[in-house]
Amino acid sequence: MTLGLSLGIVTGYLLFALAVGLVAYRVSEATAEDYYLANRSIGTVVLLFTTFATLLSAFTFFGGPNLAFAAGPEWLIVMGTIDGVLFAVLWYAIGYKQWLIGNRNGYVTLGEMLGDRFGSVGLRALVAGVSLLWLFPYVMLQQMGAGEALVGLTGGAVPYWGGAALITTFMILYVVLAGMRGVAWTDTVQGLFMLSVVWIAAAWVVSAVGGVGTATGAMLDARPDFGSFGGGTYTPGFIISTAITIAFGVTMFPQINQRFFVAKSGGTLKRSFVLWPVLVLLLFLPAFMLGAWAVGMPVEVPEGANVLPVVLNEYTPTWFAALVIAGAVAAMMSSSDSMLLSGSSYFTRDVYRPVINADASERREAWIARVGVAAFALLAFIASLFRPGTLIEVGDTAFSGFALLALPVICALYWDRTTRTGMIAGVLVPQIAYLAVVLSAVVGAVPTLPRTVAGGWDVALGLMVLSAALTVGVSLVTAPTADSDASRFAVTGD
Amino acid sequence: MSRSRRDLVWIPTFAVLVAFAVPWPLWGVDRVVAGLPVWIWWHVAWLGLCTVLFSRFVESGAWERGMGRRPESENGSALGGDRR
Numbered sequence: 001m002t003l004g005l006s007l008g009i010v011t012g013y014l015l016f017a018l019a020v021g022l023v024a025y026r027v028s029e030a031t032a033e034d035y036y037l038a039n040r041s042i043g044t045v046v047l048l049f050t051t052f053a054t055l056l057s058a059f060t061f062f063g064g065p066n067l068a069f070a071a072g073p074e075w076l077i078v079m080g081t082i083d084g085v086l087f088a089v090l091w092y093a094i095g096y097k098q099w100l101i102g103n104r105n106g107y108v109t110l111g112e113m114l115g116d117r118f119g120s121v122g123l124r125a126l127v128a129g130v131s132l133l134w135l136f137p138y139v140m141l142q143q144m145g146a147g148e149a150l151v152g153l154t155g156g157a158v159p160y161w162g163g164a165a166l167i168t169t170f171m172i173l174y175v176v177l178a179g180m181r182g183v184a185w186t187d188t189v190q191g192l193f194m195l196s197v198v199w200i201a202a203a204w205v206v207s208a209v210g211g212v213g214t215a216t217g218a219m220l221d222a223r224p225d226f227g228s229f230g231g232g233t234y235t236p237g238f239i240i241s242t243a244i245t246i247a248f249g250v251t252m253f254p255q256i257n258q259r260f261f262v263a264k265s266g267g268t269l270k271r272s273f274v275l276w277p278v279l280v281l282l283l284f285l286p287a288f289m290l291g292a293w294a295v296g297m298p299v300e301v302p303e304g305a306n307v308l309p310v311v312l313n314e315y316t317p318t319w320f321a322a323l324v325i326a327g328a329v330a331a332m333m334s335s336s337d338s339m340l341l342s343g344s345s346y347f348t349r350d351v352y353r354p355v356i357n358a359d360a361s362e363r364r365e366a367w368i369a370r371v372g373v374a375a376f377a378l379l380a381f382i383a384s385l386f387r388p389g390t391l392i393e394v395g396d397t398a399f400s401g402f403a404l405l406a407l408p409v410i411c412a413l414y415w416d417r418t419t420r421t422g423m424i425a426g427v428l429v430p431q432i433a434y435l436a437v438v439l440s441a442v443v444g445a446v447p448t449l450p451r452t453v454a455g456g457w458d459v460a461l462g463l464m465v466l467s468a469a470l471t472v473g474v475s476l477v478t479a480p481t482a483d484s485d486a487s488r489f490a491v492t493g494d
Numbered sequence: 495m496s497r498s499r500r501d502l503v504w505i506p507t508f509a510v511l512v513a514f515a516v517p518w519p520l521w522g523v524d525r526v527v528a529g530l531p532v533w534i535w536w537h538v539a540w541l542g543l544c545t546v547l548f549s550r551f552v553e554s555g556a557w558e559r560g561m562g563r564r565p566e567s568e569n570g571s572a573l574g575g576d577r578r
Contacts, residue, residue, distance in 0.1 A: 077537050081515035084541045088548065089508050097561060212529030220526070228524035229517060229533040239516055270552045277544040285538065289530075492562045 003157050006322040010150070013326035014170050014333065020186045021174055048272040050338070051259050052279055053187035056194060057138075057335040058145020061328045062306040063391030064284070065291025069307040071233040072226040073292035078234070078242055079284050084277040086247035091273050094251050094406070095260040097413050099269055100491040102261040109342075110257050111350035114412060118420040119483020121354045126424065127405065128350035130431055131254050134401035135343045136380055138253070141394045142336040143167055143384035145306070146329050148391075152309030153325045156302065161385055167329060168381040171336045175344070176370045187338070190331045195283055197324050201312060202286035208315040209297060218296025226292060238456035242396070245460045248406035249399035254342035255335070340377060344369040388442065397438055400460035404430045407468035411475075416486040418471065421478040426471030430463040501556040507547065515540050 060079070068075045098113065107113040110131070115124025143164040150163030209215050220227045230236070250256055263269045287308070294307050299314045301307050308328075312321035348369045353360060360368070388394065408426035412418045437459055440449040452458055480486075517536035525532045551557060558564060 073531070073534065076534065077516055080537055080541055081512070085512050085515040085544050088544070089512060092557070092560070096557070100561060100563075213526075216526055216529050216531070224524075227526060227531050228522050229531065230521045243516070266558075270557060274545060274549045274552055277541040277548070281538060281541045285534075289534075 002318045003154055005318055006153055006325075007158070009319060009322035010153075010326040010329060011166075013323070013330050014166075017186045017190065017330045017333065018170065018174055018177070020189055022177060023185075047259065047263050047268050048275060048279065049191035050187040050262075051256065051272065052283075053191040053194075053331055053334055053338075056191060056283070056331045057395075058142050058149075058328075058332050058391055059138075059395040060283070061194075061287065061331065062145045062149060062308060063141075063395055064288050065294075065308045066306055066390070067233075067392050068288040068291035069294050069301070072223070072231075073288060074229065074234040074239075075291075076284050076288040077229075078239055079288070080277075080281055081239075082243045082247045083250070083284075084280040086243060087250055088273055088276045090247060090251045090406075091269075091276065094410060094413065096266070096269055096273075097491065098257070098260040099263055099266070101413075101489050104491070105488060107261060108258070109254070109346050109349055110252070110409070111346060114409070114423065115350065115354075117412060117485065117488045118423060119481060119485065120420045120424075123420060123423055123427075124350045125355050126427055128346040130405060130427065131252070131346055131402070132343055132376075133435075134398045135254060135339055136376070136383070136398075137394050137401075138398040139171075139336055139339055139343075139377065139380040140384045141391055141398070142171075142332045143381050144387060144394065145332055145391055147384065148306045149309055149325050149329060151302070152305035152307075153313065153321060155313075156305075160387075163329075164381060164384050167333055167336070168377050170333050171340060171377050172374050174333065174337045175340045175373045186330075187334050190327065190334055194327050194331050195279075197320075197327055198283060198286045201316065201320070201324055202290055204320070205290060205293075205311060205315045209293075215293040215296065219293050220296070222296045226295065233456075235456040237452070237458075241452075241456065241458035241461040245403040245458055245464070246396070246399040248464065249401070249403035252402040252405040252409065253339070254346055255338035258342045258345070336377075340373045343376065344373045347372050396458075400458060401431070401434060401438075403460060404434055404463055404467050407464055408471040411468065411471045413489060415472075415475075416489075417475055417480075419475040419478045419480050420484055421481075422471045422473075422475030425474040426467045429470055430467040433466070434460060434463050497555075498559055501554075501559055504551055504556055504560070507551075511540075511544050511547065515544070 064075055064079060098110075101107065101113060105113075105116065107116070109128065111124040111127035114127055115121060146167035147160040147162070147164035150158040150166070151160050206212055206215055209218065216227075225231055230239075263272075290311055291307050294301070294311045297311065297314070299310050301310050309321060309325050312324055316324075348365050352368055353365065357364075389397075405427060408423055411426070412423060437449045437451060440447065441451070450459065453462075515537065517533040517540075520533040520536060523531075523533060527535055
């Protein structure tokens with residue numbers, strides 16, 4: 001009975017989210033700008049929450065509490081610094097600049113913007129290709145998270161693959177039926193919903209165990225090392241390189257980067273920027289503390305399950321636990337949809353049309369986009385069944401891959417002397433190096449290259465430095481090509 | 495010109511805001527205050543401070559000047575800038 005109730009609530013909520021998307025789709029126009037950017041008409045609350053909800057993925061929601069449970073509440077500091085502060089600063093430096101440029105020239109994707117500036121279809125396709133490559137593990141991460149969440153919620157009655165398959169089905173349905181407007185609206189509903197329930201959940205659990213002080217006391221009895229800042233996993237190298245690679249990586253995520261183009265006005269971006277640190281904290285504090293407090297609670301977290309659903313099952317009624325998980329899974333679905341949607345625009349606009357078939361009709365392009373999304377999600381689903389790492393590990397790989405794009409892009413945005421060859425070298429070389437590191441861990445035949453060196457420093461951080469050095473260095477020794485036009489990135493004067 | 499020069503203060507300000515969002519001075523400290531480790535409170539207060547300073551940044555018009563543009567509302571009454 002309770003199993004039926006849980007599953008009913010989860011499925012019902014997903015259907016509800018789908019309905020919201022469909023209504024939003026009905027009011028949208030059938031142009032690419034509307035499908036991908038909601039006609040650049042998104043206001044503060046929706047922009048804030050749609051960006052927020054995109055971060056509200058399995059990485060935050062299940063990966064975060066799991067890591068806090070395993071290694072200590074310092075994860076709150078790491079994520080708060082990443083998302084609350086560093087990302088906000090980049091939101092201005094990269095996001096606002098991109099908004100100004102995009103608004104002038106009508107860009108929809110990052111690759112399009114760079115390709116136009118440097119007069120290079122190759123660069124455009126390269127940026128899109130790199131983005132799609134790292135999007136894959138991140139979509140897979142959502143499927144892994146959903147699979148593990150339903151295992152935790154139902155005590156294993158729903159197998160891991162079942163949860164992953166459920167979210168994959170909804171992801172595909174949703175993207176094929178709605179568009180950015182639909183995604184933005186469900187993100188807002190879900191962002192508000194998740195923010196509320198995570199606080200209710202924390203209050204419920206904390207009052208059941210006898211208050212915040214008692215919960216922390218029990219945590220410290222079980223793991224005294226959780227009380228002191230740093231130590232264990234959390235070396236300075238880990239904290240700094242995680243913060244930098246994730247924050248820069250987030251800005252280059254297709255779904256986040258595309259958000260930089262959708263705001264209705266500069267004021268919308270400003271207000272979102274100001275509210276951002278507090279919003280982030282409001283989500284992370286209860287979610288991650290619940291994970292950390294769980295070490296002091298008499299709960300058994302099964303192998304391969306997420307800690308949050310287990311804690312909720314123990315201390316809150318079934319319907320409430322199911323509602324939180326439903327909300328989380330729906331938020332993950334929404335995040336994945338944003339990713340798939342942006343990914344499909346990268347594919348059709350930056351790869352398919354310019355490289356493969358310039359004369360494709362609108363109908364054909366739309367058809368390719370939808371088939372592409374379905375194929376991408378299905379492949380990610382298959383890969384998720386192999387569970388190649390923890391949620392945090394898989395997520396981190398994707399973030400670092402994206403982070404390698406960030407410094408060349410900043411260079412292009414702010415330094416007129418950047419050349420096409422500089423950009424291609426700065427993007428391509430670090431990507432190849434990082435891909436070699438990542439693949440060496442998957443392919444058994446070659447020795448595994450180290451991911452971190454000297455006490456937790458991520459090699460991706462070194463590769464970021466390399467990407468900047470190559471972009472600047474190669475630009476200095478090459479001449480701008482005839483097709484490039486630095487004035488495309490000018491934001492002053494009309 | 496003095497305005498834009500004063501705007502340069504924002505660069506070190508942002509650097510400090512980012513750097514000390516991690517409570518480095520409390521490394522290894524294990525005191526519990528009001529139910530939570532004291533370094534968590536540092537972080538909470540710090541993000542609050544960020545929001546306050548971010549809104550000052552926007553209101554002062556440095557947001558626009560930083561991109562080489564003139565602020566749309568010079569008096570900077572609201573967080574404004576959009577014409578609605």
